[in-house]
Amino acid sequence: MPNLKDLKNRIESVKSTRKITKAMQMVAAAKLRRAQEAAEMARPYAERMASVMGGLAQSVGTSDSAPKLLAGTGSDQTHLIVVLTSERGLAGGFNSSIVKLARARIAKLQAAGKTVKILTVGKKGREQLRRDHSDKFVKHFDMSDVKRVGYANAREVAQDILSRFDASEFDVATMFFNTFQNVVTQIPTETQIIPAVFEGEADTTVYDYEPGEGEILADLLPRGVATQLFTALLENGASEQGARMSAMDNATRNAGEMIDKLTIVYNRSRQAVITNELIEIISGAEAL
Numbered sequence: 001m002p003n004l005k006d007l008k009n010r011i012e013s014v015k016s017t018r019k020i021t022k023a024m025q026m027v028a029a030a031k032l033r034r035a036q037e038a039a040e041m042a043r044p045y046a047e048r049m050a051s052v053m054g055g056l057a058q059s060v061g062t063s064d065s066a067p068k069l070l071a072g073t074g075s076d077q078t079h080l081i082v083v084l085t086s087e088r089g090l091a092g093g094f095n096s097s098i099v100k101l102a103r104a105r106i107a108k109l110q111a112a113g114k115t116v117k118i119l120t121v122g123k124k125g126r127e128q129l130r131r132d133h134s135d136k137f138v139k140h141f142d143m144s145d146v147k148r149v150g151y152a153n154a155r156e157v158a159q160d161i162l163s164r165f166d167a168s169e170f171d172v173a174t175m176f177f178n179t180f181q182n183v184v185t186q187i188p189t190e191t192q193i194i195p196a197v198f199e200g201e202a203d204t205t206v207y208d209y210e211p212g213e214g215e216i217l218a219d220l221l222p223r224g225v226a227t228q229l230f231t232a233l234l235e236n237g238a239s240e241q242g243a244r245m246s247a248m249d250n251a252t253r254n255a256g257e258m259i260d261k262l263t264i265v266y267n268r269s270r271q272a273v274i275t276n277e278l279i280e281i282i283s284g285a286e287a288l
Contacts, residue, residue: 004273007266011259018255024090025248032183032241039180039231039238046231053224054198056217069162069221072195073171078115080138081106082161082175082193084232085125086240087144092247094178094186094240095124101188102176106133117170121157121233138164149237154230162222165194177232178239184246186239193228196221 083102085095102125109116118133120126121141130137141157143149161173173194178186 004266004269007262007269011262011266014255014259014262018252018259021248021251021255025245025252028241028245028248032238032245035234035238035241036180039234042231042234046227049220049224049227050198053196053217053220056220067218067221069165069194069225070196070217073168075171076114078117078170078172079109080161080164080170080173080194081116081118082157082173082229083118083120083122083125083129084175084177084229084236085120085122086236087123087142089124090247091240091244092250094243095122095128097186097188098176098178099125099128101190102129103132105174105176105190106136119157119161122236138169149230149233151226151230154233155226158222158226158229161194162225170194175229175232177236178243179235180238180242183242186243189232189235191228191232193225196224 081102083098085098089095106116106118116133116136117138118129118136119139119141120129120137122143126137126140139160141160143153146153164170165173172192174190174192176188176190179189180186
């Protein structure tokens with residue numbers, strides 16, 4: 001039979017844990033609203049920019065004047081895997097789902113005989129990938145001190161990636177992140193950022209460009225990489241808070257169920273102790 005004091009201490013401990021998870025759920029809910037608004041506001045801008053650049057890319061095509069960021073290096077031997085995760089845990093399967101998708105891609109590339117390099121943004125992704133792929137890391141960006149992700153943070157990452165591309169360190173760059181749908185649904189997403197790939201309908205409006213289309217595209221493409229990274233970071237931010245809110249809600253409910261079960265065990269044990277004491281008293285009285 002469990003000790004009554006131990007059971008009481010366990011119940012108090014679980015109650016304290018429930019208070020913490022409830023507080024974390026409320027904090028995540030407050031942060032989610034701001035992060036969701038930022039992600040949703042960035043989407044139209046990113047989509048419109050991709051549409052305009054898609055139209056320019058169609059005009060330039062694969063001509064000799066096409067920028068390297070669009071035409072590529074002519075090879076796909078070396079791949080840079082850019083993994084965007086969070087700095088903190090307690091967010092359910094948020095980080096694991098991104099890393100799982102990245103691992104699957106790495107395994108596929110290695111099976112095809114490709115060279116893989118890894119760049120991580122966020123401590124959790126680095127920790128999980130380092131176990132199996134520590135030799136492939138080329139850079140890590142720590143954002144633990146960043147309270148609110150801004151365009152400057154994305155531009156810093158983009159500049160590092162672009163400088164590596166200019167130095168011919170890789171041929172193809174693909175980033176992995178979570179797209180925010182709602183509190184309970186975040187979609188692991190894989191997007192190629194170099195060479196530029198434009199999905200959806202391109203802008204078919206006819207424009208007169210000054211200077212030429214190739215020069216404008218050469219200026220816009222680096223900005224496009226930074227914009228894609230910024231959008232992904234915002235999507236990740238909203239997804240992280242949604243996943244944490246959902247995880248803490250589940251943890252709070254589980255703690256409540258555990259408290260109920262422990263309370264039942266405590267009451268039964270207490271009742272058994274009282275019954276035993278009564279039996280001993282009655283037995284003693286009868287002996288007298």
